[in-house]
Amino acid sequence: MSEKLRPDQLRPDQLRPDHLRLASYNVEWFNALFDDRGHLLEDREYSARYKITRGEQLAALGVVFTALDADGVMIIEAPDTNSRRSTVTALERFAAHFGLRTRKAIIGYVSETEQEIAFLYDPDKLSVRHDPKGEPAPSRGAPGAPRFDSQLRLDINGDGLEDLVRFSKPPLELAITTTSARALRLIGVHAKSKAPHEAGDDAAFKRISIDNRRKQLAECLWLRARIDRQLEAGEGLIVMGDFNDGPGLDEYEKLFGHSGIEIVLGQGDQTRLHDPHAEMALTETNALAPSSARFWLQPQKRYFEALLDFIMVSPDLAATKPIWRIWHPFNDPGVLAVPELADALLSASDHFPVTLDLAL
Structure with missing residues (x-):
């Protein structure tokens, strides 16, 4: 990175x-x-990022969060919470270390993985509480939209038999009030990954890919059922996160007729959510669709880009003409004009932030 810049220069x-x-x-x-105590590991040991140390990744994240200057950040793959670790402690120490105004953290239901969904926010601008909806389902599950830490009963195989679906990362439902008394509903999402990590041969690759696609679609159907109920309540709604999906992203989408993103946005006579990046990807017939993530493909020895991260809003919020932005280090002119920020985005994560500027 270049010589350290002041926050306002970033x-x-x-x-x-x-x-x-x-x-x-x-x-x-x-x-x-x-x-385990939530202290930052600012050292020269390698992080999970390829050939990037933990100190380098943390420094890059400090640059990115400073540049975003957001009032609230839905963090996907946030630090773990378990008997020894605390997501909130880690994120609040991270914020204090870099002098971020988003200095308060909140999580909802704990994930089965080491990746939580958390919200880091500015308490001077927002009041935030975990506010899950739906009824807890019994052990045999429930249809429709049970609480996200329960099990959904749904036929996902098309064989006439109901399956039990559980989120490995339950969505984070938040009730937010701004200093101007504007109330909003936020749902943070990290949908099932479709990558067949366990595959040992071509047959296993195909089987696992299809099973993962079914699970991802089932999670999106469950989420959409919750969205329908929130829209019926007339509340301003924002659904945001990593959906591990996008229109036309893989050939297995053809087996099911649509992507998870199309389900969440709404179909048929459902009230539609709005995200211009998703809508662009759905309508473009060439390579002009935006991207929010960049991965290295070892067999091809090249990078692959995909649109996986979205911020979808209800029609009442879309009517206020909000501004969406993907902070892409190669495609965003504002980012390109600050080389330290472009470098930091590449070091910090394999995803790039998406922001929404909403008129109060």
Whole structure:
């Protein structure tokens, strides 16, 4: 990176005082950057990022969070919470270390993995509480939209038999109130990955890919059922996170007729959510679709880009003409104008932040 810049020099733009900026950011293996007491591991040991040390990744994340200057960040793959570790402690120490105004953290239901969904926010701008909806399902599950830490009963194989679906990372439902008394509902999402990591041969690759696609679609159907109920309640709703999916992303989508993103946005006579990046990907017939993530493919020895991260809003919020932005280090002119920020985005994670500037 270049010589260290002041925080105001890192910001490609300034947030208008009458706007609220929310961000969604998947930080690759954030958990590996903290010890069990939530202290930052700013050393020269390698992080989970290829040939990037923990100190380098933390420094890069400090640059990115400073540049975003968001009022609230939905962090996907946040540090773990278990009997020895605390997501909230780690994130609040991270914020204090880098002098971020987003200095309070909150999580919902704990994940079965080492990747939590958390919200880091500015308490001077927002009041935030975990506010899950739906009824807890019994052990045999429930249809429709049970609480996200329960089990959904759904036929996902098309064989007439109901399966039990459970989120490995239950979505984070938040009730938010701004200092101007504007109430919003936020749902943070990290949907099932479709990558067939366990595959040992071509047959296993295909089987696991299809099973993972079914699970991802089932999670999106469950999420959409919750969205329908929230929209019926007339509340301003924002659904944000990493959906591990996008229109036309893999050939297995053809087996099911649609992507998970199309399900969450709404189909048929459902009230549609809005995200211009998703809508662009759905309608483009060439390679002009945006991207929010960049991965190295070892067999091809090249990078692959995909649109996986979204911020979807209800029609009432879309009517206020919010501003969406993907902080892509190669495609965003404002980011390109600050080389230290572009470098930091590449070092910090394999995903890039997405922001929404919403008029209050």
